[in-house]
Amino acid sequence: MSEDDAIVVKDSNGTRLSDGDSVTVIKDLKVKGTSVTLKRGTLARNIRLTDDAALIECNVDKVKGLVLRTEFVKKA
DSSP states (O other), X not given: OOGGGSOOEEOTTSOEEOTXXXXXXXXXXXXXXXXXXXXXXXXXXXXXXXXXXXXXEEEOSSOSSEEEEGGGEEEO
């Protein structure tokens, strides 16, 4: 895959994201399969990009291996 074909991943504000960035959740989100709710302002460090431009993988304090939609995060 060349640089021209690379997937551009952007947060809710249009800022470009890359592997290893930290992001902040911009609204309260219920996590499916658990009783955990991620509160607005929760920090997710060291994100990983996926093959889908709308999804990122991250770890937060309460949940490991979480997949979030980029429309609900902003770069920290």
